[in-house]
Every structure is written in C-alpha cells, then in structure tokens.
Amino acid sequence: MKNIKDYSLDELKEELKAIGEKPFRAEQIFKWLYQEKVISFEEMTNLSLTLREKLVQNYTMDNFGILQKQESSDGTIKYLFDLLDGNAIETVLMSYHHGYSICVSSQVGCKMGCKFCASTGINFIRNLSSGEIVEQILAVEQDAGVTISNVVFMGIGEPLDNYDHVVKAIRLINHPKGLNIGARHISISTSGLVPKIEDLAKENIQCTLSISLHATTNEKRSEMMPVNTRYPIEELLEACRNYTKLTHRRISFEYALAKDKNDNLEDAKRLVNLLKGMLCHVNLIPINPIEKGTFKKASNENIIRFRDYLNDHGIVATIRRELGSDIDAACGQLRRKNLT
Ligand code: SAH
Numbered sequence: 001m002k003n004i005k006d007y008s009l010d011e012l013k014e015e016l017k018a019i020g021e022k023p024f025r026a027e028q029i030f031k032w033l034y035q036e037k038v039i040s041f042e043e044m045t046n047l048s049l050t051l052r053e054k055l056v057q058n059y060t061m062d063n064f065g066i067l068q069k070q071e072s073s074d075g076t077i078k079y080l081f082d083l084l085d086g087n088a089i090e091t092v093l094m095s096y097h098h099g100y101s102i103c104v105s106s107q108v109g110c111k112m113g114c115k116f117c118a119s120t121g122i123n124f125i126r127n128l129s130s131g132e133i134v135e136q137i138l139a140v141e142q143d144a145g146v147t148i149s150n151v152v153f154m155g156i157g158e159p160l161d162n163y164d165h166v167v168k169a170i171r172l173i174n175h176p177k178g179l180n181i182g183a184r185h186i187s188i189s190t191s192g193l194v195p196k197i198e199d200l201a202k203e204n205i206q207c208t209l210s211i212s213l214h215a216t217t218n219e220k221r222s223e224m225m226p227v228n229t230r231y232p233i234e235e236l237l238e239a240c241r242n243y244t245k246l247t248h249r250r251i252s253f254e255y256a257l258a259k260d261k262n263d264n265l266e267d268a269k270r271l272v273n274l275l276k277g278m279l280c281h282v283n284l285i286p287i288n289p290i291e292k293g294t295f296k297k298a299s300n301e302n303i304i305r306f307r308d309y310l311n312d313h314g315i316v317a318t319i320r321r322e323l324g325s326d327i328d329a330a331c332g333q334l335r336r337k338n339l340t
Contacts, residue, residue, distance in 0.1 A: 004059040005033065005131030005138075008168065009177055019054060027177065029055075034178045037138060039063050060084070062131055064139040076324030079140060083108070083132065087125055089156055091136040092329045099149035104136045106166050107157025112191045113226045114212075116256060117332040118290040119156045127162040133169035137179060151181060153188040154210070154331065160188070160196035170205055183207045189254065194231040197239040201246040209243060210252040210283070211236065215262050216270035224261075237274060244279045251280045254320075256287040256331070257298035257306060264302070268309040275315050282310055282317040288330045 007015060009030055013023035025047065032044045041047075041055045065082035072078075077093045092103040108125040110117075136155075137148055151173055153159040159166045170186055172178040183206035190197065191212045200209065213236075215221035221228040228236075240251050253275065257263045275282070284307055286297050298306075303319060310317035324330050 001060045002058065003062040003129060003131040004029070004055070005062060005134050005172075006129050007131075008172065009175065019058075021051060025051065030177050033061075033138075034172075034175075034180075037141065039142065062135055064135055066139075066143060069143070070327040070329070072324040072327045072329060074323055074326075076327070076329050077140075077144060078324060078327050078329035079136075079143070081136065081139060089128070089132075089136075090329075091140060091155060092324060093140050093144055093146070093148075094323050096150075100144075100146045101150035101152060102137055102140055102148045103152050103155045104133055105155035105157050106133060106153055106159040106162050110157050111161060112158050114191060114332075115224050116214075116258065116287060116290065116295040118328070119332070127165055128157070130165045130168035130172060133165065134172050134179070137173065149181065150185045151187070152210075153186075158191055158193065160190045160193040160200070163196050163199065167200070167203060167205070170207060174205070174207075187252070191225055191227045192231050192236045193227070194235050194239045197236075197243055201239075201243040206247070206249065208249065208252060209240075210254055211240060212256075213253045213271075214256050216267050216274060220262060233274065237278075240280075241278060249279075251278065253280055253282045254285060255282055256285040256295075257303050258287045258295040259298045259302075261295060263298035263306060265305065265309060268306050272310060272313040272315055280315070282315055283320050284317055285320045285331055286322060288322070288325055288332050290333060 009026060012026040012029060016025050017023055028046055029044065032038050039061060041052050044052060062084060066079055067082045067088055068080035070078045075095045079091045080088050081091060082088055087108045089105040089108055091105060094101045107127050109123050110119045111124045141148055153166065173181050173186060174183045187208040187210055189210035189212060215224055218228060218232045221233060244251060284303060286303055287295050289297060307317045307319055322330055
C-alpha cells in the first residue's frame with residue numbers, strides 16, 4: 001500500500017484527480033495530516049464517507065509502532081520505531097530552552113563506514129522514504145505531546161546518500177501547509193558527498209548545512225572516514241565555499257575530538273588555516289565512546305584549549321552540549337536496532 005505521507009501537496013492533488021476527486025481535497029487532507037496531526041483517515045470528518053473509505057483502501061498512514069523508548073536523566077528521549085517492513089530505526093527528542101529538537105534518521109543502516117560511529121557497525125539495508133522521515137516527527141510529537149521546532153538530520157544514515165527523499169522530506173517539513181517548520185530550523189549533516197552538496201546548493205532551501213570534518217589532514221581524515229578517499233578535504237571545502245556563495249548560508253563544521261587523534265594544537269592550527277575566510281562556525285563534539293571503539297574522548301582541558309585556540313584565531317567555535325549519552329542517544333551512538 002502507498003504511504004499518504006510520501007506525497008507532496010501537488011502529487012496528492014494528482015492522485016486525487018486520478019480517482020475522480022477535486023484537487024482541493026488534497027489541501028484538506030494535508031491539513032488533517034500536518035496541522036491537526038490526526039492518526040487515522042476516519043478522523044478527517046470534512047471528507048465524504050466514500051472518500052474516506054477510498055483512502056483507507058488505497059493508502060496507509062504509516063503510523064510507527066514504538067518498539068522501545070528510553071529516557072535520559074537530562075530529559076532526552078530515544079525512540080526505537082518499528083517500520084512496516086520489520087526494520088527499525090532510532091529517533092531522538094531533545095529539549096532545549098528554546099523548544100524541542102528532533103534528530104531524525106535518513107536510512108536503515110549506513111554505507112559510510114566512519115570508524116568512530118555506531119551506526120556503521122550495521123550494514124546498510126535501505127533508504128527511508130520521505131514519508132518515513134516525516135513520520136518520525138509526527139510519531140514523536142504524538143507520543144511526547146510536544147510540538148517540535150527544530151529538525152536535525154543527524155540520526156542513522158547519510159542524508160545526502162538518500163538525496164531525493166531527504167530533500168522531499170525537507171520541503172514537506174518546511175511547507176506552510178505541511179509541518180511549517182522554518183528552513184533555518186532544519187539542519188542537514190553530511191560526511192561530505194561533494195556532488196550532492198553542489199546539488200543541494202541549487203535547491204533554494206535555506207536549511208543549515210553541517211559538515212562532519214573531524215580531521216585536518218587527508219591522511220587522518222581518510223583513516224577515520226573512508227569517504228575522504230573519494231572526496232578529499234580540499235574538494236570538500238571548495239564545495240562548501242560554493243555552497244555559501246550560492247546560498248549565503250553559514251556552514252557549520254562538526255569536529256569530534258578524540259584523545260591523541262585530532263585534539264592537539266597542531267590540529268587546531270591546521271583547522272584555522274583550512275577554514276580561514278569562510279563564513280562558518282565550528283561545532284566541537286566531545287567524541288562519544290562506542291562499543292569496540294578505538295576512539296576515546298579528549299580531555300576537557302584539551303577540548304577547551306582547542307576551542308579557545310579557534311576563537312582566538314578568528315574561527316567561531318562552540319562545544320556541543322552532550323545530551324542523552326547515558327542512553328546511547330548522543331551523536332554517533334544510534335543504531336539500526338537494539339542488538340541484544
Ligand atoms: N551521516 C551524517 C549524519 C549523522 S552523524 C554525517 O556523517 O554527518 C551526526 C554527527 O555525529 C556527525 O558529525 C558524526 O560524524 C558525529 N558522530 C558520529 N559518531 C560520533 C561519536 N562517536 N561521537 C561524537 N560524534 C559522532
């Protein structure tokens with residue numbers, strides 16, 4: 001069955017036309033789905049009974065079941081959602097003073113193979129559909145009784161490796177008749193798929209682009225992130241400069257600090273040289289240990305020294321607050337499913 005949340009408003013109008021319905025019905029359905037946020041076709045009471053029946057017969061709403069829910073002492077909640085085909089994905093809800101943020105997954109598994117990330121210890125199974133991406137937001141809002149104001153594509157998967165569905169999901173999340181979350185409140189994080197960064201720059205979406213940089217030499221980066229052998233640092237940064245030129249958006253560079261790997265002042269110095277003159281911000285992440293990981297968290301002292309060096313040399317850097325690490329919900333700790 002087709003997932004009704006996989007359709008853009010225009011596509012849904014076409015679908016309805018094809019079954020002899022007026023296109024404005026699509027607007028009504030959209031309103032029920034993304035503003036009223038109902039969970040069944042039966043609740044769409046301004047549609048005729050016949051149309052509701054047709055919808056039930058032809059479409060699913062793809063409401064996710066919750067396989068597991070863990071709550072951190074800091075209020076972060078990690079969900080393990082049951083997909084219709086038996087796969088499972090994780091989604092994280094975080095509460096900040098300015099509202100609720102959600103970290104969504106974009107794929108079941110991941111192909112990128114970053115050495116420090118738990119999502120990699122599992123094989124790639126498939127891409128999520130745009131509806132499955134959006135459903136993570138709806139399912140979390142429904143369960144937690146909150147309204148989400150920020151969406152980050154930093155869960156399981158490489159979002160730019162599932163480009164079409166991710167862009168479609170972003171448009172739906174952003175659409176005034178969809179979830180109506182401002183593009184500036186949507187962040188997409190990538191390990192650095194250069195051609196896709198170039199494509200994204202042309203989409204005319206004002207979302208924030210985060211780049212997982214993590215190292216300052218190609219040798220070190222390739223060791224940590226195999227994707228670097230395909231798209232080395234210079235090419236990646238060139239794509240970032242072009243992205244800024246086209247979108248005028250500031251890029252956020254993520255740099256996970258691992259003890260004795262990338263946390264000394266030489267690294268900080270090289271990072272300053274690489275990013276000099278760019279419209280950017282550096283987000284330092286104390287690396288989160290994962291099972292079998294060879295990466296250890298840098299000391300607080302080194303993390304602060306690293307940050308201060310960047311700030312003193314003209315690169316704005318902040319240390320990311322760690323949320324949910326006690327329930328393995330922090331960066332790099334998400335997995336496809338709970339392997340016991
Ligand atoms: N695949 C995308 C998005 C998912 S990861 C990407 O690579 O950007 C979100 C962020 O967490 C990335 O910057 C990623 O490199 C980082 N990360 C992965 N494992 C981590 C770990 N063990 N500790 C801290 N950050 C980690």
